[in-house]
Amino acid sequence: MPETLSRRRFLQRSGILVAASSVPLVGRIGEAFGETTSDPALAERNRLVVVFLAGGNDALNTLVPMGDVPGTERRGVYETVRPSLKIAADDLLALDRPDDVGELLGLHPSLSRLHTMYQQDRVAVVPGVGYNPEIMSHFESTDVWQSGRPGLTYDSGWMGRHLDRAGIGVGELRGVAMGRQLPLLLKGREQQGMTLPGLPFRFADGTQPVIKARHTALGSYRGHPATEILEAYYGDQCGATADLVDQLEDTPSPVEGTNVSNLARGLMDARLLLEGDYGVEVVSVHHPGFDTHAGQASLQAARLSEVDAAIGMFFDGDESLGIPPMNAFLAERTMLLVFSEFSRRVRENASGGTDHGDSVPLFMVGPAAGRLVPGLHGQHPSLGTVASPAVVLDRTTDVTTVYQAVLQEWLGNPDPAYPDPFPGLFTTTTTTTSTGGNNGNGKGGGRKNGTSNG
Amino acid sequence: MVSEAASRADIALLFGRAAFGATSADLGQWAGQPYAAAVDHLLDVPSPATRAPLADDADRLVVQALRNPQQAQYWWLERMRTTPYPLEERLVLFWHDHFATAITNEVTATDVMVQNQTLRLHALGNFREMAYALTIDPAMLKWLDGNVNVNRQPNENYARELLELFTLGVIPQIYTEQDIQEAARALTGWIVNGVGAAEFRPNNHDTGTKSILGVTIEDAGAEEYKLVVDAALDQQLQPGMATKFLAYKLVQNFAYDPTSRNLFTTPDALIDEVAATLAATDYDIREAVRTLLNSTGFRVPDEAASTQHVRQPLEAIVHGAKVLDQTLRSDNRVRTTLDHAGQLPFMPPNVGGWPVGEAWLSPTTIRARYDGLHWLTRLHESRQLVHPMPPSADIETGGAEWARFLGMAGFEPTTLAALQSYLSSVDVPENQRQDGLYVLAAMSPEWQVM
Numbered sequence: 001m002p003e004t005l006s007r008r009r010f011l012q013r014s015g016i017l018v019a020a021s022s023v024p025l026v027g028r029i030g031e032a033f034g035e036t037t038s039d040p041a042l043a044e045r046n047r048l049v050v051v052f053l054a055g056g057n058d059a060l061n062t063l064v065p066m067g068d069v070p071g072t073e074r075r076g077v078y079e080t081v082r083p084s085l086k087i088a089a090d091d092l093l094a095l096d097r098p099d100d101v102g103e104l105l106g107l108h109p110s111l112s113r114l115h116t117m118y119q120q121d122r123v124a125v126v127p128g129v130g131y132n133p134e135i136m137s138h139f140e141s142t143d144v145w146q147s148g149r150p151g152l153t154y155d156s157g158w159m160g161r162h163l164d165r166a167g168i169g170v171g172e173l174r175g176v177a178m179g180r181q182l183p184l185l186l187k188g189r190e191q192q193g194m195t196l197p198g199l200p201f202r203f204a205d206g207t208q209p210v211i212k213a214r215h216t217a218l219g220s221y222r223g224h225p226a227t228e229i230l231e232a233y234y235g236d237q238c239g240a241t242a243d244l245v246d247q248l249e250d251t252p253s254p255v256e257g258t259n260v261s262n263l264a265r266g267l268m269d270a271r272l273l274l275e276g277d278y279g280v281e282v283v284s285v286h287h288p289g290f291d292t293h294a295g296q297a298s299l300q301a302a303r304l305s306e307v308d309a310a311i312g313m314f315f316d317g318d319e320s321l322g323i324p325p326m327n328a329f330l331a332e333r334t335m336l337l338v339f340s341e342f343s344r345r346v347r348e349n350a351s352g353g354t355d356h357g358d359s360v361p362l363f364m365v366g367p368a369a370g371r372l373v374p375g376l377h378g379q380h381p382s383l384g385t386v387a388s389p390a391v392v393l394d395r396t397t398d399v400t401t402v403y404q405a406v407l408q409e410w411l412g413n414p415d416p417a418y419p420d421p422f423p424g425l426f427t428t429t430t431t432t433t434s435t436g437g438n439n440g441n442g443k444g445g446g447r448k449n450g451t452s453n454g
Numbered sequence: 455m456v457s458e459a460a461s462r463a464d465i466a467l468l469f470g471r472a473a474f475g476a477t478s479a480d481l482g483q484w485a486g487q488p489y490a491a492a493v494d495h496l497l498d499v500p501s502p503a504t505r506a507p508l509a510d511d512a513d514r515l516v517v518q519a520l521r522n523p524q525q526a527q528y529w530w531l532e533r534m535r536t537t538p539y540p541l542e543e544r545l546v547l548f549w550h551d552h553f554a555t556a557i558t559n560e561v562t563a564t565d566v567m568v569q570n571q572t573l574r575l576h577a578l579g580n581f582r583e584m585a586y587a588l589t590i591d592p593a594m595l596k597w598l599d600g601n602v603n604v605n606r607q608p609n610e611n612y613a614r615e616l617l618e619l620f621t622l623g624v625i626p627q628i629y630t631e632q633d634i635q636e637a638a639r640a641l642t643g644w645i646v647n648g649v650g651a652a653e654f655r656p657n658n659h660d661t662g663t664k665s666i667l668g669v670t671i672e673d674a675g676a677e678e679y680k681l682v683v684d685a686a687l688d689q690q691l692q693p694g695m696a697t698k699f700l701a702y703k704l705v706q707n708f709a710y711d712p713t714s715r716n717l718f719t720t721p722d723a724l725i726d727e728v729a730a731t732l733a734a735t736d737y738d739i740r741e742a743v744r745t746l747l748n749s750t751g752f753r754v755p756d757e758a759a760s761t762q763h764v765r766q767p768l769e770a771i772v773h774g775a776k777v778l779d780q781t782l783r784s785d786n787r788v789r790t791t792l793d794h795a796g797q798l799p800f801m802p803p804n805v806g807g808w809p810v811g812e813a814w815l816s817p818t819t820i821r822a823r824y825d826g827l828h829w830l831t832r833l834h835e836s837r838q839l840v841h842p843m844p845p846s847a848d849i850e851t852g853g854a855e856w857a858r859f860l861g862m863a864g865f866e867p868t869t870l871a872a873l874q875s876y877l878s879s880v881d882v883p884e885n886q887r888q889d890g891l892y893v894l895a896a897m898s899p900e901w902q903v904m
Contacts, residue, residue, distance in 0.1 A: 054804075136631070137618055139806050180796050180818045181809060195816035197794065204787075204825035205893075210880045214890050217876040218824065223868050224899045230762040231899035233812050238897065241817040241824075288804075293599050293611050350607030351599065356614075 042172070042279045044333070046410050049270060049283045049314075050159065050185060051263075051338040052145075053307065055291030056138065058300055058354050059343035059393055061085060062111075063127055063361045064092050065383070067104040074104070077383040077390070081347040085296055085354070095125070100376045110304035113312030114365070121374040122315075123365050124425060128381040129339070129402055130359030130395030138291065138356075141341040146184040148403050148415075158403050159282050160188030162413050167191070172279035178266035185284050193282065194240065199269045202249035215242050247278075258321055263287040264310035268323070271314055275330060281411075290340055294351035311336060311365060335366030335410060346383060346390050358392040362402055364425070371409070371426045378422070397422060456750055460489040463863035464753060468492060470904040471708050471763050472747060473540035475773025476861030493747045496541040497740055502575050508537065518567040526563040527789060527799045530570065531782040534772045545577040545743070546570065547768060547799075548707050553588050553620060554802035555597045564650060565593035566800045581700060581737035585620065585683045590644055590652040598805065601646045603638060605660035613637035613682075615805050621686040623699040625715045628692045629667060636664040640671055640682045667691055687737065692718075694729065697737075701728035704742065709752050710761035711811040724751030755904075762903050764811050767795035767819070771826050774896050777860055778834045779841045785833055791826035795819045827896050831889040838885055846887040849873045853895075860895055869898040 060082075065074035066089045079086050092106025093115035107115050117123050131150035135141045144150045148158030156164075159175060168174045168191050175186045175193030186193030205211045222239030226232045254268045266285040273280045287310075289303050309318075315331060317323040326334065339362045344354035359381060366372045378397045384390035398419070405421035408414035414421070460468070462485040469476035473496055484492045510533055517529040537543045550573060557566055569591050576584035588594050589612070595601040598612035616637065617629045643659030644652055654676040661673040666685040674681055687696045698717045705712060705725050714720035724746070731745040732738070746752055755761045765773075771792060775782050782788060792798050796819050802808055834841070844855040853873065857864045865873070873894055877887060895901065 137614070137624065138804070139618075140624060180794065180816070181803075181813060182816050195818045197818040201817075201821070203821060203828070204791075205828045210882050210886070213876055213879045214894060216879070217872045217894050218897055220872045220875070221869070221897070221899055224866065225868065228762065228899075228903075230764055230812065231903045234764070234815055234899045234903050237815045237817065237820050238899075241820040244817045245821070293609060294602060349609060350604060351602045351609060355610055 039279070042277075042281075043329075045281060046412075047274055047281055047283070047330075047334045048159075048406065048411060049267070049285065049334065049336045051267075051307070051311070051336055052142075052183070052185070052284070052286040053290050053303070053338065053340040054138075054142070054286050054288040055340070056141075056342045056344055056356055057290040057303075057340035057360070058292060058296060059127070059340075059357070059359070059361050060346060060354075061087060061296070061300060062108050062304065063095075063125065063380075064106050064108065065104060066092055066094060066106045069102065069104050072383070073385045074380075074383045076386045077346070080386050081389050083348070084352055085348045095376060097121075097375050103376055103380065105376070105380065108301070108304050110301050111308045113308045113316070114363075117312075117315070117365060118374070122367070122372070123363060124372055124374050125361055125363055125376050126378045126397055126402055126422070126425070127361040127376070128359045128379060128393060128396030129362045129399050130342075130397075131399050132395065134342075134358045134392070134395070136342060136356035136358075138341060143184060145339065145341050145399065148400060148418075150399070154184060156189050157183065157185035157187050158407070158415065159185050159284070160192055161415060162188075162282070162407060162411060163191040163193065164188035165415075166413055169279065173273065174279055175282045175284075176270065176273060176280055177284040178270050179284075179286065183284055183286065186282065193284065194244070196244070196248075196269070196273075198265060199251050199253040199272065200249055201247075201251070202245055207249060215245060218242050254323060255321065260313070260321075261287075261306040261310060263306055264313055267310045267314040271326065274334065275327070292344070292353045293349070293355060294353040296348075296353040307338070311338075315365070332367045332370045335364060335370075335372060335406075337406065338363040338365065343393050345392055359395040359397075360393075362399075364406075373425055373427060377424060456489070456753055458488050458490070459486055460484055460492055461863070464489055465492060466862050467753070467755075467904055468496075468747065469540075469861065470765070470769075470773070471752075472496060472544055472743075474534055474544060474769055475776055477777055478858045478861065481858060481861060489753065490748055493744060496747070497578065497744055499539040499542045499578055501579070502542075502571075508533075510536070514567070514571070518564055518571075521562050521564045523557050523563045523800065524786070524789065526557075526567050526570075528783045529567075530799045531768075531772065531775075531789075534768065535775050535782055541743070542574065542577050544769075545739070546573050547766075548704070549573040549577060549584065550799070551707065551802065551807040552703055553594065554805050554807035555591075555593050556801050556804075558597070561593050561596045562650075563800070565596065568650070569593040570800075576739075578740040578743070579738075581732070581739055582683065582687055584739075585616075585687070586680050588620070589616070589641070589679045589683060592646045592650055592652050595644055595646050595652055600641060600644050603642050603644070604658040605639070605642045606658075608635065608638040608642055608660070610634050610638040613641055616682070617686055619806060621683070621696050621699065622689070623695070623702070623715075626692065626718070628689070628695060629686075633666050636666045636671075637682050637685075640664045640666065640678050643676070644679070694718075694733065697729040697732040698725060700732060700737075701725045701742065704728055704746055705752075706810055708746060709763055710755070724749055727751070764814050764903050766808065766814065767792055767797040767823060767826070768799065770823055770896070770902060771830075773861065774827050774830050778830060778837075778843075778892075780830055780834050780837070785829065787829040788826050788833070791822045791829060793822075795822035795826065823902065824893065824897055827893045828889075831892055835885070835889075838888075843888040843892055846877055846884060846891055849877060849891060856891065856895055860901060862901060865895070865898065866900050869895070869900060872898075 064087055065078050067075045091109050094106045131144055143154040146157045147154040163175050177183055177186050177193050177195045180197055182195050219239045219242030221235040224232050224235035254272050255265050270283040292299050315326050317325040340360050342357055343360045344357040348354055381393040381396050400418050401422040404418040405425045408421050409426035462481050465481055465484045466476050469480055517525050534543050572587050599609045600612045603609040613634045618624055639660040643654050645655055647653040664671045667689040669685040671681050702725050712722045727749050728742050728746050731742045735741045844859050848855040853865050853870055
């Protein structure tokens with residue numbers, strides 16, 4: 001397809017919220033909305049929140065070897081090549097579910113709420129997720145993870161293509177990026193998500209009728225002649241902006257007046273939208289600051305604390321701030337996907353940091369009584385031996401197989417260009433009971449019980 | 455076939471893309487003159503190294519010493535608005551985007567002000583000299599860990615971005631991880647000393663032989679960093695790569711986002727024109743920009759092929775302030791809208807710089823552009839008698855005065871209809887009508903996308 005033609009289609013948007021047709025239902029945070037939504041099908045479907053840690057989070061200090069699994073020298077290598085960055089085994093939060101405990105892995109001490117959720121069977125981890133060939137550039141690797149098209153052109157995101165296949169209904173705010181810029185993740189070839197910096201969303205000149213006349217005029221730039229592509233796109237965005245203000249100008253953020261991180265704010269504003277009747281299905285948030293070439297110990301601890309607090313608040317609320325847990329109806333249907341564009345070198349550098357590496361552990365956090373199969377999946381990358389340590393964490397699982405599992409099993413919309421889904425991440429039927437401990441449902445291949453690959 | 459004489463639309467476009475926008479005085483002075491003469495005028499900038507200081511140069515040194523990010527931003531916003539050399543300043547913004555460096559806990563406002571003046575010194579000079587200077591610029595040394603890059607344990611951060619972002623690009627990628635490591639070795643030994651200046655420490659320098667992009671580099675001590683830049687700019691693995699890449703960045707920032715990033719398999723005529731000038735002049739930026747601005751590919755946007763320029767938030771706000779003769783100094787509300795629009799000076803989101811084209815446009819950033827213009831009218835309220843906006847009645851008769859006021863040739867019929875509809879729907883005093891018209895006219899597609 002000639003590139004000019006696809007570019008023209010790329011700029012034709014229809015994912016624009018139309019005012020007036022759906023009544024915005026934004027109650028107090030935590031209230032259920034399912035029974036009163038305008039479209040029960042929208043209420044029932046699963047939601048996905050993609051949390052992107054920008055900069056290349058150091059996997060080896062996030063999912064950490066606590067000891068030498070027989071046949072490996074993992075902990076020995078770790079302690080040898082990370083003299084200043086190594087975390088003592090006693091300080092780590094052990095992944096100690098019976099199926100996982102043999103892997104002798106623990107979480108960074110900052111991830112306490114995530115660890116608690118893990119012990120409640122609400123977290124799955126796939127280490128060693130990556131693609132071929134490895135790319136250590138932030139921008140290109142981010143493009144690969146967001147596009148889900150390693151080795152091909154990065155013209156769209158894997159969530160954007162989901163929106164293409166599924167379509168966006170009138171008045172449906174199906175894909176939302178919290179922040180200022182729409183990430184590649186949510187750009188399709190025909191459809192795209194919408195950005196939202198936060199709540200409330202209103203113009204600075206206020207809401208008086210004579211001022212709203214200006215906003216109406218701004219919205220009418222949507223009618224700009226379509227022959228001038230970029231001007232027409234700009235005009236469309238003016239229309240979308242006026243519509244969105246109309247919907248959200250009287251909706252405050254649930255964390256208004258608090259000191260929470262930008263990530264927490266983004267996730268909590270997203271939660272309010274998820275709890276309202278907007279048809280939100282996919283949300284993207286990102287958190288920068290993980291490119292720890294120097295001074296990693298304190299930087300990563302701070303960033304991971306923010307991630308931990310935000311994820312905890314998103315699902316389970318925060319008593320001190322008066323935020324209740326997510327209502328059960330929504331919580332069962334919401335899953336977080338947490339990853340970074342690459343991890344970092346096994347060996348630390350001379351600046352108390354680490355340089356760019358390869359594969360990442362992908363975390364899936366979600367339904368307490370739902371279909372996510374908790375615990376470790378796949379295969380931890382080899383760290384080599386003390387005599388010959390690995391340079392990077394090599395890929396053991398292809399990212400497109402994990403994406404396909406999410407698309408097919410969670411969103412019900414597989415990508416025809418993708419390989420078969422990574423097996424065993426989801427149960428095939430919705431379970432309503434899940435006791436802690438040994439959950440044998442649906443754990444298929446790809447998981448090595450009792451043996452490890454170093 | 456474009457005429458030698460510039461039309462008003464020509465001047466509106468030229469200044470709109472390359473000089474932070476035209477005022478009605480600019481239109482009056484240059485419409486009807488030879489287009490090439492207007493280009494020459496914009497490029498006729500004496501070197502900052504030798505010219506008499508501008509009115510705000512003394513202030514620059516004061517602000518530089520303050521180490522205050524907001525004051526640094528205010529200083530530069532005012533420089534963009536009031537400089538007699540707007541194309542120079544437009545290029546300083548381009549170079550800031552190209553060598554994107556942001557204030558952090560380590561990189562201070564002083565550091566970026568120093569870098570800013572370095573960019574200005576070379577803005578219309580020679581790119582090779584620019585790349586040399588930026589490699590040992592204190593802000594850059596801190597930003598990309600050059601100042602902790604030592605022979606005992608090299609740090610690759612700057613070496614990687616030098617090749618990927620500053621000189622060669624990645625499509626196609628002609629350098630290897632090995633090249634990056636060798637370049638890092640060659641760049642060892644630089645620190646930022648106690649008074650914030652770059653200094654070479656021989657003890658930290660790797661004195662071995664390196665091989666970068668097929669070029670063997672023997673130890674050259676404090677001069678070796680230049681050889682690394684030369685290895686990239688003069689590489690022969692893919693002749694024309696560096697000039698094409700720089701030309702691509704210029705076209706993308708001043709004109710349009712090329713549809714293909716692979717400049718060899720899908721060439722772009724304008725990029726090739728600019729690249730040819732860079733090659734023929736060994737990286738003379740002034741001549742390359744002259745070629746760019748005079749080219750038909752720049753002067754006549756092909757709307758069907760989407761060769762228009764989405765103006766950056768800074769371009770829009772500075773132009774908006776220029777036509778009102780409204781200072782940008784010390785107003786935090788306008789400054790904050792620049793943040794929300796995605797472009798605070800000295801705060802690019804990462805080393806890859808700011809977005810391009812439609813990536814600038816989302817409800818969030820559209821709202822921020824609107825809010826910024828609104829705050830400009832609030833600032834301007836008390837100055838209406840001295841620097842009046844045109845009467846709202848002008849819109850009823852076609853809006854010629856308003857268009858001229860905003861440095862445009864005219865309004866699109868759809869825009870005019872929107873403005874007329876706004877006027878007929880409000881019953882407010884004249885100054886409020888004018889404020890509303892100003893914001894709406896400056897938010898029109900033809901003003902924001904040129």
